[in-house]
């Protein structure tokens with residue numbers, strides 16, 4: 001079996017106003033791509049020189065399959081590029097972060113202000129004994145301090161592991177323990193739909209089985225301020241107040257780790273994707289600047305939470321390295337009403353807006369009248385990430401948000417890639433349904449299982465053929481798992497997505513080839529949900545699949561076998577849902593639970609989710625030769 005199949009392709013295209021092309025940082029995609037292919041090292045060398053380095057690199061890259069080093073022996077600090085570089089320029093008093101809370105509260109930090117906050121908190125972390133190479137877990141709501149905490153870690157060479165505030169205690173504890181984090185940074189509460197989410201309480205529960213954590217820094221937002229446990233907890237504001245103001249950026253080797261970010265895998269525990277300093281800085285800086293075409297006067301809003309890779313690369317590091325004004329918003333896109341985002345675009349004069357298809361589809365459902373109430377004329381570029389942007393959603397986004405005027409950059413990439421890999425560069429023809437072409441800097445293909453390119457119109461596996469600067473360097477404490485990315489299809493990085501190219505080389509992403517379920521833009525591993533279900537007394541075994549959903553992209557359906565003597569009585573499904581919510585958080589709760597007598601398995605005892613899914617959707621299950629009797 002080659003794993004390939006025929007796909008019917010859309011033909012429609014939109015051409016942006018030629019002025020975009022004339023003024024873009026990449027004015028001619030084809031030429032830029034050719035320039036890259038002629039001499040990849042010279043291409044990346046030129047871009048890297050736009051950043052500040054403390055010491056030069058000997059070689060641009062060293063590729064020893066499957067291990068890459070970039071900017072070998074180069075010395076730098078990513079925060080020097082996000083902060084120091086700007087405070088010594090005219091950007092000093094430019095807003096770096098503009099934060100809006102759910103109730104409309106606003107906080108603004110200029111580049112100089114952010115720089116000072118980061119240095120104080122960095123010294124605060126040092127006073128807790130955090131140093132270069134130590135791991136720090138950040139479990140915070142979307143407030144400026146979340147960004148400050150990430151940058152403060154990077155400033156002193158500590159490796160951050162940000163855990164999304166929507167995760168529950170077990171998911172948090174697993175991530176803390178895997179990274180052996182010494183310090184946890186959290187807040188008393190986050191706000192969501194007018195309610196306080198008790199992050200510190202959830203963290204406390206997690207901390208009952210995380211022996212590695214020595215200190216917990218708590219940002220206190222509520223009034224009256226919660227009492228802290230003096231033995232273990234430290235107040236965020238006190239820590240900063242008592243810290244020295246100046247903290248020079250630690251000299252980091254380009255290959256030193258910058259952060260770990262957990263992503264769900266198809267089997268076993270989540271993977272701690274490790275990114276390094278130099279290549280990640282260059283890759284995110286370049287793609288932020290060129291793919292969104294960020295200019296000095298832009299106001300940039302990426303709606304992702306820094307708990308996901310999109311937030312790391314395109315809320316924090318990329319845009320700040322470029323020196324743009326970054327909008328961050330705590331809350332949800334339809335609270336207090338479905339016009340809240342458009343109100344913010346109007347109010348803050350947002351020019352570049354980057355969000356996920358699941359949000360776009362939700363806005364579509366609420367109706368055209370919501371964006372129509374607001375003046376969205378400041379917008380000039382729209383972005384999408386996280387899932388395929390289906391043609392209906394593209395059209396709606398393009399017309400109702402972009403006024404038929406703004407290029408839509410649909411960016412395909414992953415936690416593992418660290419930076420955009422495929423998009424339609426500003427000024428190029430856009431094709432609804434297609435993410436676009438590889439960016440100048442990436443070599444992408446659609447292949448069969450053996451790594452042979454498949455012809456246009458034939459679906460296959462999406463692969464990256466050459467290393468790129470922001471690529472993952474390993475999976476934390478699991479290098480074997482890292483190697484499988486480069487060893488599944490000969491000579492290529494396997495993304496785990498299915499895709500198809502058209503005759504012009506545009507790539508359409510068809511979805512995951514493995515057992516990841518993308519629910520409302522959040523990646524949920526089947527294994528995590530299953531193990532949460534199985535941890536309930538009534539459950540013997542569980543298998544979960546993604547079921548296509550017009551709004552969320554996918555919802556989770558669970559197939560459960562119960563323990564002997566247990567019957568699916570009243571309220572069991574609700575109880576299981578509560579159980580999963582408590583352990584993994586609301587994003588991982590199954591929308592549907594079906595009780596079955598047995599699950600389809602391979603002879604070696606592995607559950608065949610593919611068979612369940614095929615049955616559920618009434619489609620061909622493919623090769624079932626390994627199915628047990």
Ligand code: 6R9
Pocket residue numbers: 263308309310384385386387388389410411412413414415416435495496497509511512518523
């Ligand atoms: C950035 C991010 C990665 C998976 C990826 C793919 C899906 C991301 C996409 C897209 C179609 C796009 N994905 N962007 N699918 N079009 N523009 O989302 O990282 O959370 O690791 O997810 O998301 O399936 O493999 P991550």
